[in-house]
Every structure is written in structure tokens, then in C-alpha cells.
Amino acid sequence: MNQSKEVIIFDTTLRDGEQAPGCSMTLGEKLKIAHALKDLNVNVIEAGFAAASPGDFEAVNTIAKEIEGPTICTLARCNPDDIEQAHKALEANPNRRIHVFVATSEIHLKHKLNMAKEEVLKAAYEGVKMAKEFCDNVEFSPEDASRTDHDFLTEVVNAAIDAGATTINIPDTVGYTIPYEFGELFNHLITNCENADNVIFSVHCHDDLGLSVANSLAALESGARQVECTINGIGERAGNTSLEEVCMAVKTRKEYFDFHTSIDTTKLYPTSRLVSSITGMHVPRNKAIVGDNAFSHEAGIHQHGMLRHASTYEIMKPQDVGIGRSNLVLGKHSGRHAFLDRVKELGFEISKDELDPAFKEFKKLADRKKEIFDSDIEAIVLNADTSRLNTWELVDLETSSGSSWGALADLKLRKIDGTVHESATEKRRSSGPIDSVFNAINQITGYNLELINFEIHSVSVGEDAQGEVTVTVNFDGQDYRGHGVSTDIIESGALAYLEVINRIERNRERH
Ligand SMILES: [Zn+2]
Structure with missing residues (x-):
């Protein structure tokens, strides 16, 4: 009998993913994603960092109460306060995990923690021990493990296992490692740590060098059995390991890896779209698995040839990842x-x-x-x-423009309290209708946002295709993105810009 080994899928879209610039989510949005992750059949949902803020606590707590099935996890530093908060947030769910971490690399010890190695060892041991009092299922992460001295890392992992950790997660926090090297690190730890057989080794990668998926797969080949990842690979800087890419690599190259996951891959595409819609973080067209061009025969030109000999070009079927056909x-x-x-x-x-x-x-x-x-x-x-609670809604929009005189916009918005607000018509020179609309929105809502990026692409095919506009603005030092869809691209622009303002409002409410 040939039973392939299961890889545990630990999703951290709601914790590490949410840390991506402009990706903060409301409670309702997080809950919606948590439900989608459950439907996708992930094994573990890291729902947030409970001790970070009352909002984070509430999100973890609500998800723990509402989501049955996957293990619900929260992050905590190795201190009593964080661990207590983690426990309180998760308590209601019998299927819970506390994830404690402490940095272990020389550079973090020196510049961040200002701690000696012995102190870190003690913190790791005591942190796990404390978490263990509340919860059987405890994960430990030595932060910046990939840049930590191997002998010291082995010592720290030994201490965590001693204290009762059930999962040991090895993060490449800064996206620095490369596949062969990282695989060797897992070999080293699994060979040299006492009682390594009693725990599950996990991998957590960042994509700074574009290697997060490759590094995660290398770790699996060297004995790791859990992958930490996010939908669309969202996360700080270049992001985290992409859940859809790891799962499809394991599935498509089943014979090579001899692994399987519990993921219902036909839910990958809808989940990806949900996350990109909620975070406003657009999936690049050429993104593997879930990008618009990932199955290139979608384009009409390729269809005939592909229909006859699909397998000549296709290593996966679009249906496998949930792209409707x-x-x-x-x-x-x-x-x-x-x-x-x-x-x-x-x-x-x-x-x-x-x-x-x-x-x-x-x-x-x-x-x-x-x-x-x-x-x-x-x-x-x-x-x-x-x-989603929208503070502002578009009621009516009229624009006209001419190359000789500029553009003007008449705009009506409805505020959440039901009042309708109208912009003062203003004829502006040397600007187009989009600029006029944005100015009219600023005028009504009282915002003055710095526009960083404006992108437009067509949703489907044909002359009457809808245009989807994505705008990125900076407000208070933070980036916000929003998109809007309409057959009229100026209206799409207005909707995208309003979504950004609504996002800012929701974020203000949250803090
Ligand atoms: Zn991370």
C-alpha cells in the first residue's frame, strides 16, 4: 500500500497576510475570509495576533467562536500577557493552538531584543511551558531562524520540544534563504534535535527573493510536514508563500513528492478572488495558478488548438483550481x-x-x-x-470634457446617515474627467488624498466590456487600494476612489 504523506496547510492570510501595506481588514471581512478558508479545507487558520490590539483580539475571538472544523490559532510573544490574551481569545474553541515565538538570530538579539542567548533560551522554554498550561497544541517559532547559528537554533528547538511544543516552525523571516540551503537546515534540525520525531516541523517563508514556494517545497522534501502560507501570497514586503502555488505543486507533481493536502483545489480561484476583492490587492495577470493569464488558452485565439490537444500544453486543468468553464x-x-x-x-x-x-x-x-x-x-x-459598511455611496455622476477647455463633473453621493451631498460644479482647465471626479469626491468627503497609482483593465471581452479601475492612494503614511467595475470607465474610477475612502473610514473606526 502506498499512502502519501499529508502536508498540513496552515493559512496565515489573516495574520501575516493582513500585515501587507493597505491590506487591513474589518471584522466582517476577516470572518468572510475565515469561512472561505474553512470551505477550502485548510487545516489551521492563524486568525491574528490577539495581544496586538483590542480589534485583533475581537477578530481572533469571533473566528474561534464561529468557525468549526479547522484548528484556530493565534500568535503570541513569549510573555505571560500575550499568552493569556491568546488563551482568552481562543478558549471557546476546543480545536485551538497557541503559537509562541521569539527571535533567535544574532542580529535580532543585538538590535531588537537586546537579550543574551541564555535569556532567549529561557524565554522560549518558559513561553512554550506557559502556553502549554492553557492548550495542548502549541507551536513554537524561532524568528529569523534562517539567519540563526545552527547550533544555537538546535538548542532553542530542543528547549521548545522539552517544554512541550507540538509543532516547530522554522521561519525564513526576511526571505533570505535559498532552496538547497534551507533543505539542509531542516535535515540538520531533524537529525540533531532530541525527540524530533515527537513534533511536526513546519516551514514559513517570505518571498523577498521570489523563492518562498521553492524554499517551502525544499523544506517538505527534507522532512517538514506543515506549510505556512497565504492566499495570493499576500504579506509584508514581497509577501508570503502562496497557498495556491504550494498546493498545486504538490498535487500536480504528486508522483515526485508523494504528498497530499486536504485542500479542495476547486475553491482556490474563488477564494483568491475573494481575498483580492476584500484587500484591494489585485492579482497580477501572470500570477501562477490564479492570475488571469495562468491558463492562457482562455484567450479566444488559442482556444481551437487547445481544445484539440489540451494536454500538450496543460499541466493542470483550469477546472482543477475552480476557474469556471x-x-x-x-x-x-x-x-x-x-x-x-x-x-x-x-x-x-x-x-x-x-x-x-x-x-x-x-x-x-x-x-x-x-x-x-x-x-x-x-x-x-x-x-x-x-x-462591508460603506460611509459613502455613489448616487449620480455626470461628466463632460473637451480638449480645449478641460473637464467638469457633477456628483451626488449618499452618506451612511441617508443625506445626499452634491458637488459644486467646477470647470477646470487642463485636467481630464477622472481628475474632475476625484476632485468632486474630495470636495464632498473632505479628504485630500495623494493618488499614487491608477490602473484600468477590461473585465471581459468585447466592445461593451466592463472596465475595472484600481486606484492606490496614500493617506496618513499608509497605502490604500480600491477597485470599481462598470461599463463606464469614469464611473469605475469614481467607485474605486470611493472604495478607498470607505476603506479609510473603516480603518479609522477600527483604531
Ligand atoms: Zn512571516
Whole structure:
């Protein structure tokens, strides 16, 4: 009998992923992602860093109470206060894990912790011991492990195992290691640590050199059995190991690795879209597995050849990762049932509350556009999120422009209290309609945002395709992104810009 080994998928989208600039999420948004992660069948959800702030505590606590199935985990430093907070946040869920960490590299000891090696050893041992009093399932991470002296790292890991850790996670915190070297580190630890057989070794990588997935796979080959990763690889700086890439590598090269995961890979694409919609962090077109171009035969030109000899070019099928494939196009006469069926086929969950507004949007779009494609439906569903509280909503927008005189915009916005606000018409020289619209929004909402980036791309194909605009702004030293979708690109711009302002408002509420 040939039983492949299971790789535990530890998702940290809600903890490490959320630390990506501009990716902070509200409680409702986190909960929505937690539900999607559960449906995806991840083994562990790291729901946040409970001691970081009351908001973080509440998020971890709510997820622990509401999500049944996966292990719910939270991060804690090796101190009594953090560990107590972690315990309080997780208490309600019998399937919980406390994850304690302390930095171990020379450079962190010297410049961050100002601690001697003996003190770090003691902190690791006592941190695990303390967590163990509250919870059987304890994970320990020596931060910056990849830059830690091997002998000292072995000592620290021994201390953590001694104290009762059940998972030992080895992070490449700064994305510095390379695959062969990292594999050797795992070999070293598994060979040299006492009682290494009693714990599960885990890997946590960052993508600063673009090697996070390769490094994680190297660690698995050297004996690690848990991968820490995020949806779309979001995370600080260049991000974390991408969940979808690791899982599809293991699945596609099953014979080579002899591993399996519990992930329902057909949920990868919808989960990726959900996370990118909530965080406003767009997935690059050429991103492996979930990028628009990942299955290039999507383009009409390639279709004929691909249909005949798909396997000549395809190592994975788009269906395997949940990219819907149907020739049926919905339109004006499609009813609620046809709409709902397609939403489900595309792998999205839609609540009863969301169905009505989503179907209304669909009808509105069908009036403006002859054929409604899967990507249009996806955009509707992701924007129908009622868990988001929007301070401002677009009521009406009129613009006109001319190359000789500039542009003007008339704008009406509705505030959350129900009041409608109108912009003063202002004719501006030497600026286009988008600029006028943004100025009108600033005027009404009282914001003055520094625009960093404005991107536009088409959601589907054809002359009447919807345009999706992504804007990035800086406010108070923090980046915010938002996107908007419409058949009218100026309206898309207005929606994207408003989403940014709503995001800023939500973030203010949170702090
Ligand atoms: Zn990290």
C-alpha cells in the first residue's frame, strides 16, 4: 500500500497576510475570509495576533467562536500577557493552538531584543511551558531562524520540544534563504534535535527573493510536514508563500513528492478572488495558478488548438483550481435561477441577503451590456458584499470634457446617515474627467488624498466590456487600494476612489 504523506496547510492570510501595506481588514471581512478558508479545507487558520490590539483580539475571538472544523490559532510573544490574551481569545474553541515565538538570530538579539542567548533560551522554554498550561497544541517559532547559528537554533528547538511544543516552525523571516540551503537546515534540525520525531516541523517563508514556494517545497522534501502560507501570497514586503502555488505543486507533481493536502483545489480561484476583492490587492495577470493569464488558452485565439490537444500544453486543468468553464453567456432574459446557478458553478457562496442586491446589479448590467460573462458575474458577486459598511455611496455622476477647455463633473453621493451631498460644479482647465471626479469626491468627503497609482483593465471581452479601475492612494503614511467595475470607465474610477475612502473610514473606526 502506498499512502502519501499529508502536508498540513496552515493559512496565515489573516495574520501575516493582513500585515501587507493597505491590506487591513474589518471584522466582517476577516470572518468572510475565515469561512472561505474553512470551505477550502485548510487545516489551521492563524486568525491574528490577539495581544496586538483590542480589534485583533475581537477578530481572533469571533473566528474561534464561529468557525468549526479547522484548528484556530493565534500568535503570541513569549510573555505571560500575550499568552493569556491568546488563551482568552481562543478558549471557546476546543480545536485551538497557541503559537509562541521569539527571535533567535544574532542580529535580532543585538538590535531588537537586546537579550543574551541564555535569556532567549529561557524565554522560549518558559513561553512554550506557559502556553502549554492553557492548550495542548502549541507551536513554537524561532524568528529569523534562517539567519540563526545552527547550533544555537538546535538548542532553542530542543528547549521548545522539552517544554512541550507540538509543532516547530522554522521561519525564513526576511526571505533570505535559498532552496538547497534551507533543505539542509531542516535535515540538520531533524537529525540533531532530541525527540524530533515527537513534533511536526513546519516551514514559513517570505518571498523577498521570489523563492518562498521553492524554499517551502525544499523544506517538505527534507522532512517538514506543515506549510505556512497565504492566499495570493499576500504579506509584508514581497509577501508570503502562496497557498495556491504550494498546493498545486504538490498535487500536480504528486508522483515526485508523494504528498497530499486536504485542500479542495476547486475553491482556490474563488477564494483568491475573494481575498483580492476584500484587500484591494489585485492579482497580477501572470500570477501562477490564479492570475488571469495562468491558463492562457482562455484567450479566444488559442482556444481551437487547445481544445484539440489540451494536454500538450496543460499541466493542470483550469477546472482543477475552480476557474469556471462554460460557453453559456447570460443576458437580459436570464432569471434569478440561472444567475444563482452560475454563481454557484463559479464556486462562490452567496448569502440570502446578498442575492437580492447582486441580482439587481446583474439586471442593471444586462441593460447596459448584451452578454454577461463569468468574469462579469464574479465582479458582481464580489461587490455585493453586504458585510462591508460603506460611509459613502455613489448616487449620480455626470461628466463632460473637451480638449480645449478641460473637464467638469457633477456628483451626488449618499452618506451612511441617508443625506445626499452634491458637488459644486467646477470647470477646470487642463485636467481630464477622472481628475474632475476625484476632485468632486474630495470636495464632498473632505479628504485630500495623494493618488499614487491608477490602473484600468477590461473585465471581459468585447466592445461593451466592463472596465475595472484600481486606484492606490496614500493617506496618513499608509497605502490604500480600491477597485470599481462598470461599463463606464469614469464611473469605475469614481467607485474605486470611493472604495478607498470607505476603506479609510473603516480603518479609522477600527483604531
Ligand atoms: Zn512571516
